[in-house]
Amino acid sequence: MSKKSYPYSPATALAQSLGSIDQETQAVVPPIHVATTYLRGKDNSYPTGNVYSRADNPTYKPVEALLTKLEEGHEALLFGSGMAAATAVFQGLRPGDHVLAPKVMYWALRNWLLNFATDWGLNIEFIDMTAAETVAKHLKTGATKLVWLETPGNPLWCISDIAAIAKFAHAAGAQVAVDSTCATPLLTQPLKLGADIVMHSATKYLNGHSDVIAGALIGARDDTYWQRIRAVRAQNGAVPSPHDAAQLLRGMRTMHLRVREACQTAQFIAEQLEQHPAIAQVLYPGLPSFAGHAIAQQQMHGGFGGMLSVRLIGGADAAIHVAAHTKLWKRATSLGGVESLIEHRASIEGEGTPCPEDLLRMSCGIEDRQELLDDFLQALP
């Protein structure tokens, strides 16, 4: 959707779901379409474009239109999970294609790349993506087809310079896809910085209530790679249920309020804990002491995200002790919901993780931020 066709801000676009009203009923919330199949016209065509719900469903359309608008892309596609969205990007490649991916990234996707994508013939190199020059050195002109970024990158929140990396990648003939789950479409717009595809785990900030699993891709243009990705979704049936799509849209309507709160809380907690004698290091892109802070300042607007990690002087034992003794911070995996979560991340990532044993990952929700800080402090050994 162009700026002209919807001239309002992201906040207004989200709150009003682009102002769309159901034409048939005048409902201010779009209907849920549960049909799996659609009638052909007598001329053998599909007059509305709807054919079969494994490929597509009209309930996705308002969500996809909103994501297209927020990311200023050409088209958005909803998926049944963030992993379904991310893996579709790799399944759109061909055996032998060279791919660069970050050493620090969402662990389940790294595992999938190592255990499946490489078996199917993708040549994947995991490298440090915090310096664009390092990425440039590893690009193989003509052979590298994709540079996969995640920024801020789980769980150390490493920042990659999307604009600089996109320039190098394009010069080598590669496309750039960005897992922007933790930045949300509100803090960073990767397509405007030169990326070709943006991915979100919609399970996180987009939905925001820990009650929907979904994912999304937003493409900059309708090229052959994007068409292959669209075909992967349709043919694998990697789609969400219509009910989940509708619930996701409801969650998205308050995303700007939730993300603003989460960012402010994360910044506050990061600043407070950085001073604390029991804390060895706070990893948060909003801290001037953080390695990627300068790049984050350039490409993140309105906050540095709701995720931070802390490393404890007392090591793994102290970290596990804290997670066991918080009352408000819930001891659970995932992120981006209204409730704050805390996790001893190395325990879930397992072997080969770059995550240190003394690290706690914290997802800030929208509770009272002083109460969250006090709760963390009382849990320290």
Ligand code: PLP
């Ligand atoms: N990307 C990031 C950064 C994530 O944190 C997650 C899930 O935790 C995913 C992708 C995968 O998303 P999903 O759980 O919706 O499949």
